[in-house]
Every structure is written in structure tokens, then in C-alpha cells.
Amino acid sequence: MDDSGTEEAFRNALKNGSRLTIGGDRLELLDAAGTRLAAIEFAAGGQLTARIDCNRGRGTWTSSGSSHIEFGPLALTRAQFLALKVDGGIYEFEPSRAPK
Secondary structure: OOOOHHHHHHHHHHHOOOOEEEEEOOEEEEEEOOOOOEEEEEHHHHEEEEEOOOOEEEEEEEEEEEEEEEOOOOOOOOOOEEEEEHHHHHHHOOOOOOOO
């Protein structure tokens, strides 16, 4: 199974991040223009939830001090956007209505 798309999105978020903000139990990674690249929420028991690009995931974290954090393996979705050729638009899906 090829997970390079998800891995690439995560690596790009880390590579292109230029600012890190922390509010409560939430960490956000932003690029130079202020666009959010990744958001991570830390929960009790070393659990975390993440949103990287259009993907969501869960994982674990540990810390050995105030300036150190280590992430365990992340289980991420592999969502992709369906785009039309030559930037003609993006498909949007919505639930279908049940027939009457």
C-alpha cells in the first residue's frame, strides 16, 4: 500500500512551517503567509489528534522536558481533493437525499 501522498503532506507541512503557535493543548504549524499547515491537539494519557492538510489522524506523544516532544506513529487518513484540469475547479460532495 502506497502512503507516499500522506507522508509527503506531513513532510511538506514540517518543511514549509515558519511559525508555531501553542494555545492550551493545541499546537499549530503555519507557513510564512499565516496559512495553517498542521494542527495537533494533545490529550491525556499521551494521545493526540492531528489535522495535516486535508487529512486527520491519531497518534501518541511523549515529552521528557519543557522543550522536547516526541511523536509516535501517526495513523492518518489519505484524503485527496478531486480537481478539474487546468485549475477548472474542485469537486464538492454532499450526502444524497433519500427518494420519497
